[in-house]
Amino acid sequence: MDWVFLSELAINGALTGLLYSLFAIGLVLIYKASSVPNLAQGGLTMVGAYVVLALARDVGLPLWLAIPLAAVVMFGLGFGIERVALRRLAGRPVVMILMLTLGLDIFLRGTTLAIWGGTSRSMELGVSYDPLFLGDIFISRIHLVGAGVALVLFVAFMLFFRTRTGIKLRAIADDYMASWSVGISVERGVGFSWALASVVAVAAGVIWGEIQGVDQALSLLLLKGLTVAVLGGLDSILGAVIAGIILGVVENVGADFLDPLVGGGSRELIVAAVLILTVMIRPHGLFGRHDIERV
Amino acid sequence: MQEKKVEAQNILSMNSVEVLYDNVMLAIKGVSVQVPTGGMIALLGSNGAGKSTTLKAISGLLKAERGRISRGEITFQGADITEALAQKRVEMGICHVIEGRRVFEHLTPDENLTAAAPHGMSRSTLNAEKDKIYGYFPRLAERKNSQAGYLSGGEQQMLAIGRALVTQPKLLMLDEPSLGLAPFLVEEIFGILQKINKDEGLSVLLVEQNALAALEIVSQGYLIENGRVVMHGTAEALKSNSDIQEFYLGGGETDFHNVKHYSRRKRWLS
Numbered sequence: 057m058d059w060v061f062l063s064e065l066a067i068n069g070a071l072t073g074l075l076y077s078l079f080a081i082g083l084v085l086i087y088k089a090s091s092v093p094n095l096a097q098g099g100l101t102m103v104g105a106y107v108v109l110a111l112a113r114d115v116g117l118p119l120w121l122a123i124p125l126a127a128v129v130m131f132g133l134g135f136g137i138e139r140v141a142l143r144r145l146a147g148r149p150v151v152m153i154l155m156l157t158l159g160l161d162i163f164l165r166g167t168t169l170a171i172w173g174g175t176s177r178s179m180e181l182g183v184s185y186d187p188l189f190l191g192d193i194f195i196s197r198i199h200l201v202g203a204g205v206a207l208v209l210f211v212a213f214m215l216f217f218r219t220r221t222g223i224k225l226r227a228i229a230d231d232y233m234a235s236w237s238v239g240i241s242v243e244r245g246v247g248f249s250w251a252l253a254s255v256v257a258v259a260a261g262v263i264w265g266e267i268q269g270v271d272q273a274l275s276l277l278l279l280k281g282l283t284v285a286v287l288g289g290l291d292s293i294l295g296a297v298i299a300g301i302i303l304g305v306v307e308n309v310g311a312d313f314l315d316p317l318v319g320g321g322s323r324e325l326i327v328a329a330v331l332i333l334t335v336m337i338r339p340h341g342l343f344g345r346h347d348i349e350r351v
Numbered sequence: 352m353q354e355k356k357v358e359a360q361n362i363l364s365m366n367s368v369e370v371l372y373d374n375v376m377l378a379i380k381g382v383s384v385q386v387p388t389g390g391m392i393a394l395l396g397s398n399g400a401g402k403s404t405t406l407k408a409i410s411g412l413l414k415a416e417r418g419r420i421s422r423g424e425i426t427f428q429g430a431d432i433t434e435a436l437a438q439k440r441v442e443m444g445i446c447h448v449i450e451g452r453r454v455f456e457h458l459t460p461d462e463n464l465t466a467a468a469p470h471g472m473s474r475s476t477l478n479a480e481k482d483k484i485y486g487y488f489p490r491l492a493e494r495k496n497s498q499a500g501y502l503s504g505g506e507q508q509m510l511a512i513g514r515a516l517v518t519q520p521k522l523l524m525l526d527e528p529s530l531g532l533a534p535f536l537v538e539e540i541f542g543i544l545q546k547i548n549k550d551e552g553l554s555v556l557l558v559e560q561n562a563l564a565a566l567e568i569v570s571q572g573y574l575i576e577n578g579r580v581v582m583h584g585t586a587e588a589l590k591s592n593s594d595i596q597e598f599y600l601g602g603g604e605t606d607f608h609n610v611k612h613y614s615r616r617k618r619w620l621s
């Protein structure tokens with residue numbers, strides 16, 4: 057057994073996993089307020105990346121300005137989605153809202169394809185690709201940066217949910233009717249959670265855009281992000297972070313063992329197995345809230 | 352002149368209000384209810400009579416259930432609120448403790464109170480409000496950092512009332528707060544309502560099926576049956592009314608009485 061190689065697989069797996077978490081945090085934010093997994097989060101992430109590129113390449117702004125500006129634009133887009141589309145569905149069955157998010161994803165993919173075409177563009181963040189060595193272990197710098205961003209967002213949101221606004225959002229997630237009854241604006245709260253998730257989409261879009269290029273494939277991050285969110289419990293930010301690390305490590309180490317046996321492609325199988333087994337064995341995930349049994 | 356005086360006396364006035372759900376289901380059919388400023392009023396009636404619908408019409412929560420006021424008007428402190436948004440009504444001072452307690456289960460009691468804080472309430476005012484509420488309900492203070500979903504039924508009802516008080520209402524409406532609670536708890540909670548009413552001049556509109564307990568603390572009551580007000584009088588008058596005694600205060604229990612109950616009910620309905 058080569059321990060150095062195994063640790064390298066595990067550490068890089070954990071870092072990649074935190075990048076899945078970065079994506080999944082956006083899903084959790086919307087789930088917390090609307091009780092619906094946002095199937096358009098992949099589309100939003102891709103749009104986030106394209107907006108950064110549009111501001112940086114087409115308008116010519118420096119990246120340090122283009123990224124926050126894109127965050128502002130996406131914040132507005134998130135609010136707009138609630139205003140234009142979701143508000144009409146308030147009180148309808150959750151499955152209708154789910155279908156709406158699917159429609160939104162298709163719409164976002166179609167729009168980006170029409171505007172920016174199908175060729176991949178590069179983000180060029182300027183993060184060095186020189187190897188970084190931790191002892192004998194090779195670590196990718198961009199993954200390290202992305203994992204750092206994920207952890208910063210994690211801490212920020214943990215703190216946010218203790219503020220008065222954050223508590224109101226959690227109250228909305230618990231009970232719309234009771235929220236209305238004490239004057240909480242449920243509509244504005246849901247809009248705000250979409251706006252925050254859209255900002256997270258910019259962060260995820262920039263990091264993943266740097267890693268795999270900016271094209272339609274960015275929207276497919278939804279599959280791994282959703283797996284992480286479900287494993288973490290869908291409404292838990294901490295769950296999304298821990299589940300991301302778990303999925304990343306299991307995927308990276310597992311694929312190294314399994315690939316020689318099945319001849320490649322085992323990553324997808326591992327992700328599928330994690331998603332299916334979670335739903336079957338532990339549907340509320342690692343940290344999801346149980347619905348409280350009334351005595 | 353006469354009108355003006357009545358308005359000043361009544362914090363809430365609901366005139367011939369009709370409510371439609373889903374544009375077809377007529378749930379209340381011309382209900383008129385007045386709540387005097389600083390008064391305590393009860394709304395009595397059996398299941399499906401239209402009590403909750405009446406409260407939702409006043410608080411604006413009908414919209415969330417696809418209901419709407421199709422006729423009549425509601426004024427609060429002289430202002431027409433028939434079409435106002437629920438949020439606006441809370442800001443004006445109407446708070447509705449909805450049926451079934453409905454605390455925010457995954458929040459702590461303390462967070463439940465914070466969640467209800469009006470926009471722009473300062474931290475010190477909020478803390479003062481909380482202290483006052485914990486003063487009224489010491490059991491809540493003891494458990495303020497546990498999860499609200501695991502509180503007992505009585506504690507959850509106290510929390511639901513406390514949460515409404517944080518909005519600093521002038522009119523507090525409660526929908527069957529006694530439901531499923533032991534008699535001593537009902538007495539405790541009603542006693543506190545009475546105290547808040549006296550100390551702070553808070554007007555109260557109380558919906559109850561437990562007429563016996565309700566008539567002990569209110570000055571007047573309305574009896575609603577099948578979407579209409581069928582009786583209105585002082586608590587004393589209602590308590591001594593023979594129909595009310597039999598059907599709502601736990602009068603006779605025999606088959607014979609049930610037959611009579613049925614025929615009298617029909618009389619109210621016609």
Ligand SMILES: Nc1ncnc2c1ncn2[C@@H]1O[C@H](COP(=O)(O)OP(=O)(O)OP(=O)(O)O)[C@@H](O)[C@H]1O
Nearest residue numbers: 372376378396397398399400401402403404405416
């Ligand atoms: N959301 C709704 N949609 C359609 N009909 C409704 C709705 N809510 C209530 N109703 C109907 O309106 C009528 C009055 O209901 P309401 O809930 O006001 O009665 P209630 O007096 O509060 O009864 P309870 O004591 O059982 O709570 C009932 O016939 C009920 O079926």
Ligand SMILES: [Mg+2]
Nearest residue numbers: 402403404450
């Ligand atoms: Mg009711």
